Amino acid sequence: MSKSKTPKEKTESPPPVAADTTQKPGPVVNEKERKKQAFVVRTIWTLVMIFGMFFIICAGHFWTIMFVLMLQVLVFKECISITSERAKNEDLKYTGYLNWYLLITTIAYLEGKSLITYTINFLIDSNYPTALAMKFIIHQKFISYCSYVLAFVFFVSTLKKGSLKFQFAQLCITHMILLLVIFQGHCIVNNILHGMIWFLLPVGLVITNDIFAYICGITFGKTQLISISPKKTVEGFVGAWICTTFASIVLTYYLCNFNYFICPIENYNDLQVNCLTGVSCEPNPVFIHQLYKIPADLARLIDREYIQLKPIYLHAMILSLFASLIAPFGGFFASGLKRAFKVKDFGDTIPGHGGVTDRMDCQFLMGSFSYLYYETFISTHHLNIGNLLQTIVINLSGPDILILVKSLHTYLYKIGIISEDVYVQLVNLLS
Template sequence: MEQMESIASYYEEPLQDSLLQHIFNHNNDPILLCVWCFLLRKNFSPRFLLSSVYFLATHKDTGTAAPSTTSGRIRHRKRSNEVIPEVNKTNGTRLLVDDKSKYKSMLIRAYSSVWMIGGFVLIIYMGHLYITAMVVVIQIFMAKELFNLLRRAHEDRQLPGFRLLNWHFFFTAMLFVYGRILSQCLVNTVTSDMVLYRLVSNLIKYHMVICYSLYIAGFMWFILTLKKKMYKYQFGQYAWTHMILIVVFGQSSFTVASIFEGIFWFLLPATLIVINDIAAYFFGFFFGRTPLIKISPKKTWEGFIGASITTIISAFMLASIMGRSQWLTCPRKDLSTGWLYCDPGPLFKPESYTLPGWIPHWFAWKEISILPIQWHALCLGLFASIIAPFGGFFASGFKRAFKIKDFGDSIPGHGGITDRMDCQMVMAVFAYIYHQSFVVPQSFSVEMILDQILINLAFDEQEALYRRLGEILQQGIEGKS
């Protein structure tokens, strides 16, 4: 039995099914048959069992057998049907586009994309608050994938509760970021209820103190959990956690702010990144020949150029479609979910442009109507097609540094959530900065001043301000009369 166990352990390799060939070579030698039965008793891998059944079925009646070995020792050989596919290159500058295995990957990727786009459209229809909830869910999945990159099971077993500390910092950062971004919307939502209004006002007033206290509690927790011979690992995890918080919440603050400025300023940039990604995959899949960048060998110049042209044209066309919907263009000032009605503003009102004289006479239109926002959309499309892909290149280099293919496997054919958000993070920051710099008027407005009054003044102070403004207005009216 010991001899059988030693022989069986020898065959615990990926090519265990070669043992069956030797059974036939030795005319169904009973010892080898016993070894094979022993392997079955050990509940060997399903791959081994299936390959064994296949070998018996294909050789039982044909009487074919593999060539016998000259020595008494059984050696593993690479089977003739095990071919390692190679990608032909010419001086490292040409790529092969007719790899058959990639068609299956394309189908899986397309199937996942359809589901993601369908769910995305549904959430957009549901409104601002649900889009923000979607962003929160995405952040949680991103943090989970990034936390797992540097974790080692052996060290974590010796540090019970250490993972919980990472999530403590995560939710503290979430409270800080969303508390600052949504404070005004929250105040506007509860102004009709005096009790809730006072409670929310106090929470906003002491919001920073609450967040700082939670962070200090986590900091002390970390110090108290320091363990001898684990210092380097623990401090590495501490630094890694804070870097994740910067990456995840740094861009999300801009994303959520853009959502409440109008879904348009979130939807158009996000859609352009999706279009650019799909177009780059399509053009690279069918026409890709020339590598674009060494850090990401699957990217090609053909895919990059084709995607850029497609994205810029799509930006101009989509801005015209989205800009005519008040649901997408109106800003949300509270946390309600009802329908929106507002003055769309000059950017979303069509303007007529007379076509120049060199346009052929057979062209049907002599005058076209264009929304001013479409010119801004061209800038967004240019950034999404040329600059934002470098977020993907950065992620590719990061994954190569850690020797991983994807950040996760939550999306079939796409990898993890983080793999889909690399370019979106770069685009979200640019979209918000562009909106604040070139679209929003720089002067103070009545709404901006009113928001500051509601969020910074107590109810008694607001009453005093109201009476004071009434006196000033009354004096002004009497002076004119």
């Protein structure tokens, strides 16, 4: 029995749909438009950073120090993040915690001295358990060191076969970042305590050098300076050096005319000052006009034997020399590090500018040099018992010395050096 074949049904294709001519095309972003948008974003955030920094500086030394500490943490975070990606892949979950623990112990060790200096008066005058607080502060270096030793023990206990090379390399990188970032930041904090000018002048010189290196580079630049930064030119480098030298005179002239910028922080109460409160101090000799003898040949030429000048101008020119010739290598170092890990920026914390590290790479090196330069050639603070007693007798009145003695008695009583009976007798005697 033969089967009849059923003819195939003809499948009709749907009629073509007419194109929707009413639909608007999407926005076309070309290279020119992209650069324009990037320029706008970069300009806006540049203004935000400038005015934000001025606001923090005017708020006072305490908030400026907090700002520097925050920058340290952000830079540390960015540098660690680009070097520890492999830890996630190898299930080394404790690596990140260890890095942050080392950061905390390092800051505690370095900033402990400042904590002792600027909170001791507060603890003496307060009703807090001063004896315990004093013991903690006095032994803070030992406590910080013990905390670091615990981190070392924890690191050894978490070593994992197959990842040993990476773990030891990561530990070395962490310590290098702590040295290059946290130690340098500690120097910058001390610069602020020496006087706001020792913070603002180095920062301003680096910013000025960076700006003029860009301007001179795009205007005259032809010769490449260093291979890891192809856009850096010899002409921009030299032009920025000359412009930064002149800028150092202008910045110094402005800053050294305000007590708020030149007065150091000497006690806890000074940390509470801001640009609107009155500040007074005996200025460092570098801010006072002095006579300098002019070389004989030049003296005959200008018909003058002596010139009156504030020494700070000469120091500022030396700082500008470092800011122009040495500090940029901090930026070159950062460029090399980014190329080593094949990243464009350290992060995207600041829109249009990349990460905080991309803006601070030269500042930390400049800050440490400024600190060491100040301590070596400018500082006049060499404290011992003789100098301290002489300073008290010469500069304090009788009632002020009496207040000092009472405060010392209170401190000795609270830390247990003198008994309560002796303390009461001393109070009655001095009343």
